[in-house]
Amino acid sequence: MIDSSIKLSEEKVFKDPVHGYVHVRDKLIWDLIGTREFQRLRRIKQLGTTYLTFHGAEHSRFSHSLGVYEIVRQIIDEVFEGQPDWNKNERMLSLCAALLHDLGHGPFSHSFEKVFDLDHEQFTKKIILEDTEVNRVLRSVNPDFPQKVAEVISKTYHDKLVVSLISSQIDADRMDYLQRDAYFTGVSYGHFDMQRIMRVMRPKEDHVVFKWSGMHAVEDYIMSRYQMYWQVYFHPVTRSAEVILTKILQRVKALFRADYPFKKEPIHFRSLFEGNVTLEDYLKLDEPVILYYFHMWEEEEDPILRDLCRRFMDRHLYKYVEFDPAEQYRTLRELEELFRNAGIDPEYYLAVDSSSDLPYDFYRPGEEEERLPIHLLMPNGELSELSRESTIVQAISGKRRTDHKLYYPEDILLDDSGNRELKQRILSILKKF
Numbered sequence: 001m002i003d004s005s006i007k008l009s010e011e012k013v014f015k016d017p018v019h020g021y022v023h024v025r026d027k028l029i030w031d032l033i034g035t036r037e038f039q040r041l042r043r044i045k046q047l048g049t050t051y052l053t054f055h056g057a058e059h060s061r062f063s064h065s066l067g068v069y070e071i072v073r074q075i076i077d078e079v080f081e082g083q084p085d086w087n088k089n090e091r092m093l094s095l096c097a098a099l100l101h102d103l104g105h106g107p108f109s110h111s112f113e114k115v116f117d118l119d120h121e122q123f124t125k126k127i128i129l130e131d132t133e134v135n136r137v138l139r140s141v142n143p144d145f146p147q148k149v150a151e152v153i154s155k156t157y158h159d160k161l162v163v164s165l166i167s168s169q170i171d172a173d174r175m176d177y178l179q180r181d182a183y184f185t186g187v188s189y190g191h192f193d194m195q196r197i198m199r200v201m202r203p204k205e206d207h208v209v210f211k212w213s214g215m216h217a218v219e220d221y222i223m224s225r226y227q228m229y230w231q232v233y234f235h236p237v238t239r240s241a242e243v244i245l246t247k248i249l250q251r252v253k254a255l256f257r258a259d260y261p262f263k264k265e266p267i268h269f270r271s272l273f274e275g276n277v278t279l280e281d282y283l284k285l286d287e288p289v290i291l292y293y294f295h296m297w298e299e300e301e302d303p304i305l306r307d308l309c310r311r312f313m314d315r316h317l318y319k320y321v322e323f324d325p326a327e328q329y330r331t332l333r334e335l336e337e338l339f340r341n342a343g344i345d346p347e348y349y350l351a352v353d354s355s356s357d358l359p360y361d362f363y364r365p366g367e368e369e370e371r372l373p374i375h376l377l378m379p380n381g382e383l384s385e386l387s388r389e390s391t392i393v394q395a396i397s398g399k400r401r402t403d404h405k406l407y408y409p410e411d412i413l414l415d416d417s418g419n420r421e422l423k424q425r426i427l428s429i430l431k432k433f
Contacts, residue, residue, distance in 0.1 A: 004028050004092045004141045014066055018180050022070040028092060028141065029069070032099055035133035036283075041065060041102065043286035047181060048108045049241035050232065052315055054185035061102045067176035072098035072165050075172065075198055085203040090162050092141070097152035098166050100134065101173060103127050107287040111242050115249040116272045125150045126279045160206035168207065169360060169374050170197070170221060178221075178228055189227035192220040202377055209375045209383060218374060219392050226359040226396065234355040236405055240317040243407045247348045248294065248308045255302060264296035304348050316411065321433035323352055323406040328433065332406070335429060342422040349409050356402040360386070360393055406433065 006027045014022040024030050032038055041062035050057040072094055080086040104123030106112045113120060127134055128150045138146040151157035155167050166173050175194055182190025200214030210218055232238075252266055256273045268289055271277040297309040311317065323332075332352070339346040361373070374386040387397040408430065413423045 002140045022066045031137045037134045050238045052241045053237040056184045059184045068172045069099040071172035083203050096149050107290045111246045164207045192224045193217045209377045212376045212378050229357045239353050243351045244312050251305045318407040319410040320405040320407045323404045342419040351407045354404045358400045359396050
C-alpha cells in the first residue's frame with residue numbers, strides 16, 4: 001500500500017479552454033490519468049454524433065473527465081476546506097470518483113448501449129473493480145479503495161455528500177459538460193457563473209446546499225441546462241444521425257445472425273452479437289474502430305448496410321417531421337405499409353425518435369428517477385427548497401417536456417426511378433404531419 005497523500009515533485013497542469021488549467025498535485029491522480037483505460041477516453045467523443053450538427057463538437061470524454069475532476073478539486077480544496085460538515089479524509093476518494101465517473105462509456109455511447117443492451121455504468125464499475133491498470137493503481141492505496149470509488153459513482157456510498165459532488169441536480173459533472181459543450185458547439189446557452197455558484201456552496205450533512213444570496217446564479221444554471229438540452233443535446237439533426245447510426249448497428253446485428261458473408265467481418269462486434277461481451281472486448285471498442293468498420297461496409301453487397309454507412313459517413317441524413325404518437329399512430333402504420341409496397345424497408349428507413357427532459361424537480365418519494373432537490377441556506381440558517389424561493393424555477397419544476405419526430409430518407413422518395421406514384425403518395429402524407 002502507498003500513501004494516497006503523496007504529492008508530485010512538481011505540479012502537472014493541463015491547459016484547458018473551459019477552466020484555464022487543470023491542476024494535478026497528487027501522484028495517485030497522475031497515475032490514474034496515465035492508465036490505458038483512462039487514455040481510451042481520448043477516443044470517445046463527449047457528444048457522440050453532435051459533430052455532424054455543430055462541427056466544433058469534437059471534444060472527448062477525456063477532457064470532460066479532467067474538467068469534472070478540476071471542479072471537484074476546487075470545491076474541496078478552496079471552498080470546503082475547514083467547513084465543519086466536510087470530512088477531509090474523503091478528499092482523495094472524491095477526486096478519484098470525479099476523474100473516473102465516465103470511464104465505462106462506449107463509442108457513440110447511447111446508440112451503442114441501446115442496440116446491444118449495455119450499461120456504461122456497469123462497465124465503469126468493471127473497469128474499477130476488475131483486473132485493469134486503473135484497478136491496480138486504486139488498490140495501491142488500499143484493497144478496499146476501488147470498491148469505495150465504485151460505490152460513489154453508483155451512488156451507493158454511505159457519505160451522500162461525497163456522492164452529491166458528482167451526482168445531483170447541480171454537480172461537477174453537469175457544471176463541466178454544460179460549459180464545455182457550449183464552448184465546443186459555439187452556442188451561448190450553456191454559460192453560467194460557475195465561480196459564483198462555487199463561492200456560495202456549503203457542505204451540509206449529506207448534501208451540498210447554496211447560500212440564499214447566490215440563488216440567481218443557481219437559477220441561471222438551471223435555465224442554461226434547460227436551453228442546452230433543447231438547442232444542442234436534442235437537436236433534430238443530431239438525432240437524425242443517431243437514428244442512422246442505430247440502424248447501421250441493428251442491420252449488422254441482423255446480418256450477422258443470418259450468417260451473411262461480410263466482405264469485412266465484424267470481428268470486434270462478435271461477442272456483442274453473441275451476448276457475452278467481456279471487459280477486454282469492450283475496451284477494444286472506440287470510435288475510430290467503429291468508423292473504420294462503417295467505412296469498410298460502404299462497399300458491402302447488402303444494399304441497406306451499404307446505403308446506411310454511406311449516409312452516416314457522408315452526412316446524408318434523414319429529414320424529419322413533427323410527430324404526435326397519440327394522434328398519428330394509425331398514419332404511421334399506413335406509412336409503413338406504403339414503404340414496404342414501394343420497396344423501401346420501414347425497419348431501416350422510417351423511424352420515430354423521442355426526446356424527453358425534466359429540467360428540475362423537487363423531492364417526490366417513490367417516483368421513478370427520484371431526484372433530491374436543490375436547497376438554499378437561508379439567512380436564518382434554515383434550508384428552503386429552491387422552487388419555493390425562485391419563481392423562475394417554480395415555473396419549470398416537475399414539468400417534463402417531450403418531443404417526437406418522424407425520420408425518413410427524402411432523397412429516396414424524390415427519386416423518380418421505380419414506384420413513383422407510391423413515393424408521391426408517401427410524400428403527400430408526410431407533408432400533412
